[in-house]
Amino acid sequence: MSETVALKKDSGGSAPGATPLLELRGLRVAYGAIEALKGIDLTVGEGEIVALLGGNGAGKTTTLRTISGMLSPRSGEVLLGGDRIDGIKSHDLVRFGIGHVPEGRRVFPRMSVQENLQMGAYRFKSVDAAQLGRVYELFPRLAERRTQLSGTLSGGEQQMLAIGRALMGKPELLLLDEPSMGLAPLVVQQIFEIIKEINAAGTTVLLVEQNAAQALALADRGYVLETGSIAMSGPAREMLADSRIRAAYLGEGAV
Amino acid sequence: MSLHEFWDFLVLGVVLGSIYAVIAIGYTLVYGVLQLINFAHSEVFMLGAYGGVLALTAVEPGSNPSALGSVAYVALGIGAGAALGALTAFGLERAAYRPLRRHGAPRLIFLITAIGASFFLFNLAGKLFGRDPTSVPEMYDNNTVATVFGAQLKTTQVLLLASAVVMMVGLDLIVHRTKLGAGIRAVSQDAEVASLMGVDIDKVVSRTFVIGGLLGGAAGFLYGNFVSQVKFDMGFIPGITAFAAAVVGGIGNIRGAMLGGLMLGIVETLTVPLFGDEWRNVGAFVVLILVLMFRPTGILGERVGRTA
Numbered sequence: 001m002s003e004t005v006a007l008k009k010d011s012g013g014s015a016p017g018a019t020p021l022l023e024l025r026g027l028r029v030a031y032g033a034i035e036a037l038k039g040i041d042l043t044v045g046e047g048e049i050v051a052l053l054g055g056n057g058a059g060k061t062t063t064l065r066t067i068s069g070m071l072s073p074r075s076g077e078v079l080l081g082g083d084r085i086d087g088i089k090s091h092d093l094v095r096f097g098i099g100h101v102p103e104g105r106r107v108f109p110r111m112s113v114q115e116n117l118q119m120g121a122y123r124f125k126s127v128d129a130a131q132l133g134r135v136y137e138l139f140p141r142l143a144e145r146r147t148q149l150s151g152t153l154s155g156g157e158q159q160m161l162a163i164g165r166a167l168m169g170k171p172e173l174l175l176l177d178e179p180s181m182g183l184a185p186l187v188v189q190q191i192f193e194i195i196k197e198i199n200a201a202g203t204t205v206l207l208v209e210q211n212a213a214q215a216l217a218l219a220d221r222g223y224v225l226e227t228g229s230i231a232m233s234g235p236a237r238e239m240l241a242d243s244r245i246r247a248a249y250l251g252e253g254a255v
Numbered sequence: 256m257s258l259h260e261f262w263d264f265l266v267l268g269v270v271l272g273s274i275y276a277v278i279a280i281g282y283t284l285v286y287g288v289l290q291l292i293n294f295a296h297s298e299v300f301m302l303g304a305y306g307g308v309l310a311l312t313a314v315e316p317g318s319n320p321s322a323l324g325s326v327a328y329v330a331l332g333i334g335a336g337a338a339l340g341a342l343t344a345f346g347l348e349r350a351a352y353r354p355l356r357r358h359g360a361p362r363l364i365f366l367i368t369a370i371g372a373s374f375f376l377f378n379l380a381g382k383l384f385g386r387d388p389t390s391v392p393e394m395y396d397n398n399t400v401a402t403v404f405g406a407q408l409k410t411t412q413v414l415l416l417a418s419a420v421v422m423m424v425g426l427d428l429i430v431h432r433t434k435l436g437a438g439i440r441a442v443s444q445d446a447e448v449a450s451l452m453g454v455d456i457d458k459v460v461s462r463t464f465v466i467g468g469l470l471g472g473a474a475g476f477l478y479g480n481f482v483s484q485v486k487f488d489m490g491f492i493p494g495i496t497a498f499a500a501a502v503v504g505g506i507g508n509i510r511g512a513m514l515g516g517l518m519l520g521i522v523e524t525l526t527v528p529l530f531g532d533e534w535r536n537v538g539a540f541v542v543l544i545l546v547l548m549f550r551p552t553g554i555l556g557e558r559v560g561r562t563a
Contacts, residue, residue, distance in 0.1 A: 068451060094453040102451065108444040119441050122434070123453035169452065 019082045021046040021173055021204050022067065027076035029059075029066050036062040038228040039076065044173070049195070049205040051215040051236060053249060054225035060208040061103050063225070064175045067206075068100040069093040080173070094123045099171030103178050103208075105162040109151030113142050116150050116161055120168030127168070135164040138194060156187035163194065173204045180211045192218050212249035216240040224249070256528045259405050264524050266406040272520020273419035274481070277474040278497035279504065279512035280426060281344075281467030287443035287507045288456075288463045290362070291352065294369040296471055297494020298376035299343045303472025304479035304489060305384055306339025307332035311392045325395035332394065332480065333418060333473050340472015341465045347372055348464040353457070373490075381487035388484040415477045422470050423513055429466065430509060439463055443507060492536065496523070499543045505556025514554060518542065 020043040029037040037059045044050045054060050065071045067078055069090035078086040080096055088096075107116050117135060121127045136143035139160045145153065150161055159179055166174060176195065180188040192214055199205050209215035216222050216236040224232040224245065232239065239245050256264075278300055285293045316328050351372045355365055401408040430436040438459045441449035450456050478493060479485040500519045504511025519539040526538030546554060 070447065070450075089450070091450045091453050091455045094451065100451045102448055106445050106448045108441055108448070110444055111440065115437070119437060119449070119452050119454075122438070122441075165452070 018045070020044055021048075021081060022206065023077075023079040023082075024063070024067070025077040025079065027063070027066060027078065028074045029062050029071055030074050035074075036228055037066070037073075040225070040228070040230050042223055042230065042233075044204055044206050046172075046204055047199070047202070048221065049199050049207060049219045051212075051219035051222040052206060052208045052225060053210070053212045053215060053222060054231075055210070055249075057227070058225040059228045060225055061177055064100065064177050064206070064208055067175060068098055094169050097170070097172035098175065099166035099169050099173070099203075100175045101162045101166045101177060101179065103181065105155070105158040107150040107153070107158050107161045107165070109149065111150055112147050113150055113153070113161055114146040116165050117142075117168050120165035123169055128170075131168060131170060135167050138167070138197065139164050156183050156191070159183060159187075159191055160194070163191075163198075167198065167203075171203060173206065174198065176205060176207045178208055178210060180209060180214065188214065212245065213240070216245075260528060261525075262404040262406040264528055265521065266403055266408060266412070268521035268524030269517065270412045270416050270481070270520070271524055272517035273416050273423075274474050274478050274516075275493065275497045275500045275520045276513040276516025277419050277422050277470050278493060279501040279516040280423070280509060281471040282498050282501040283504070283507055283509055283512040284439070284463050284467045286501070287509075288439060288446070288460050289352070289356075289365075291365045292369065292498065292506075293347070293352075293464075293467075294366070294494075294498075295347055295351070295372040295376060296344075296467065296498075297490030298373050298380070299340045299347070299468050299471040299490075300475035300478070300494060301377060301380060301485070301487065301490030302343045303336035303340030303468075303475030304485040305380065305389075305475075306472060307336035307476030308389055308391055308479060308485050310335030311394065316392050316394055320395065328392075328394035329414060332391075332476050336476030337469045337473040340470075340475060341468035343376070344464040344468025344471065345461065348461055353460075377487050377490060384487060386487055388486040390484050391480050394480075411481055415481055418473065418477055422473065426466065426470065427509065435459070435462060496536070496539050499539060503543055503546045503553055505553030508553070508555045511553055511555035 022044040024040055024042040026039045026041060027037050028035065028039050040063065052060050052063060062071065066073055066086070069085070069088050069092070073086050077084055080098070085093060085096060108119060111119065117132060118127050121131070141157055142160055142164055145157065150158065153161060163176070163179065179191050179195070183191065188211070195205060195207065196218060207215055207219060216239055219236040222233065222236045222239045223230050232245065278296070281296045281299065282293060285291060285296070311328060311332050314328070314331065316324070320328060351368050352365065355368060395410055397410050399407045400410050400413050430439060438449065438454045441452065441454055442456055442459045446456055475490070479489065496519055497516060500515035501512045502515070503518060504513070504515030519542060522542050523535055523539045526534050550556070
């Protein structure tokens with residue numbers, strides 16, 4: 001399935017013709033001789049939740065890592081609010097308002113919950129107490145455990161912490177890499193609820209997921225990556241109904 | 256060994272151990288941020304010792320300095336030692352290690368570079384300052400200033416112990432209370448994610464070397480003063496012992512380095528009256544082997560490697 005679902009109409013928050021918050025143009029990324037992204041185009045409008053789906057090794061994580069400056073594209077462009085940001089190092093990119101919640105959560109294990117959140121605000125001169133309060137309000141569990149070492153938290157709590165830590169940097173664009181990975185269904189539901197809340201409060205979200213059904217239920221639009229190329233894209237609702245997606249990613253009708 | 260002698264040696268051991276602790280911090284800090292054993296740290300220590308001695312020789316302390324003069328000389332020696340140590344460490348990182356990181360060199364290349372840098376530096380020092388020992392100018396009268404359980408503490412020992420404690424407390428505050436310290440800890444735990452938070456890894460690494468160099472250089476001068484002389488190869492044994500101390504305490508763990516340093520200093524010193532001076536360095540390394548047999552990650556060591 002290489003053809004793209006011909007549904008380009010934006011169902012998200014951005015007005016047609018407006019500059020998208022994030023745009024990838026012909027992005028190619030390679031690890032040595034292996035091309036992980038073979039020229040992908042993708043946009044995320046301001047205020048949207050966009051889901052980036054696909055199996056293992058499809059290039060989802062590579063896409064996020066390229067956006068946040070950990071990888072440099074071989075060719076193509078990354079634009080944030082119309083300005084090129086590819087080639088900027090990741091530690092400088094946080095100033096542009098990108099928050100990245102990495103795959104596997106990767107909290108700082110030997111720091112307390114509070115210290116992890118403070119690290120999230122590293123780009124600022126000092127930690128904004130109001131923002132810290134908002135994060136604790138969003139994740140009361142973290143507030144209860146603020147002095148606990150993060151390495152001792154449960155998987156769900158670590159995921160909350162990783163998201164909270166990214167929010168401490170006050171991102172405009174939040175990149176989430178498989179937030180549901182390894183979590184119990186109930187916890188996944190909680191996390192997805194919170195992503196919805198964060199988005200409702202004005203943060204744009206690019207969500208990478210293997211859990212296609214839940215991601216599409218949450219998202220405005222979706223893209224499917226297959227071995228480094230965009231195989232499909234469109235409004236989430238229509239993708240959710242698409243028989244090919246159901247067959248390939250939702251484990252239905254493949255008989 | 257009488258009880259009286261025991262106390263004497265124990266006090267000496269604590270003094271020597273506090274120096275090892277300060278040097279060990281340099282190894283463990285750098286290991287934390289780069290997973291690199293900086294074997295050239297022993298030369299940071301040696302050059303720090305020369306830095307202090309050269310600065311003192313330049314001002315030529317008189318034979319009977321006033322109390323105030325003594326304090327000034329000591330401060331000058333420690334300051335110059337710390338400065339040259341920091342400069343050496345900074346230079347090492349820039350000239351030797353940073354280019355390797357740029358090219359993503361394998362771990363083994365870092366190791367051999369560290370050893371090469373060490374040989375280069377101590378032979379350079381031998382060429383510049385001569386291969387014979389240089390004596391450390393007298394900065395004060397080395398009187399007994401205190402008696403602990405019958406053990407007499409001389410000015411030099413008190414000075415060394417007090418400086419070491421100040422440095423360790425200061426370092427602990429930097430690491431746990433400042434933004435730079437948070438950056439250092441974050442890079443040690445997950446460098447990539449730290450950079451996602453806005454931490455400039457190069458900057459943190461460079462500053463980590465400088466901090467290790469300040470401590471190592473000052474320790475070098477204090478040690479030189481303790482043994483009354485400095486020499487181009489003086490860094491080797493204390494360097495290796497402090498490295499062992501960092502491993503005993505748990506490499507990467509700062510408080511572990513302090514504990515390990517103190518332990519090895521005490522063991523080394525107590526070995527002398529029990530088995531004879533020629534066994535001095537054997538004791539410390541037997542402890543290293545024993546600790547690693549039963550706790551491969553060191554006393555306060557955590558799991559090695561990064562958590563994914």
